[in-house]
Amino acid sequence: MEARVAARDEKRAIADLLQQGQGPIRLPTPDETAARALRFEEVLLADPIRGREELRRLFENGQVLLRPQPEGFYLAEGKLFPLALFSLRLDIPQTPLTSASRGLRSSSHCEPAFSCSSDGCAGRI
Secondary structure (H helix, E strand, O other): OHHHHHHHHHHHHHHHHHHHHHOOOOOOOHHHHHHHHHHHHHHHHHOHHHHHHHHHOOEHHHOOEEEEOOOOOEEEEOOEOHHHHHHOOOOOOOOOOOHHHHHHHHOOOOOOOOOOOOOOOOOOO
């Protein structure tokens, strides 16, 4: 009896997938795209380690090459796939930003509209 129920459920799931494949693909609106980017920023601020791992999925082979420059800074090179942002898992609980995470926004050499930090790391992103 259980096999019949499982078979019926699987047939229904296959029929649903086939029906979904008949229609046009729904693309995100500009507002949804902006909201997704802002949500990703929240993930990065709330859990930097997890955010870094998700960020790796946006780059070809998960890599950004850092080249030291004679002026004392690094030049980052990589191929970014911005639409991959929609494949990221951004389901962490939404919590208000702490004063420490807000401090990231007010770094002395950052525009107020951008999130950044004066801290650096030599690890891979």
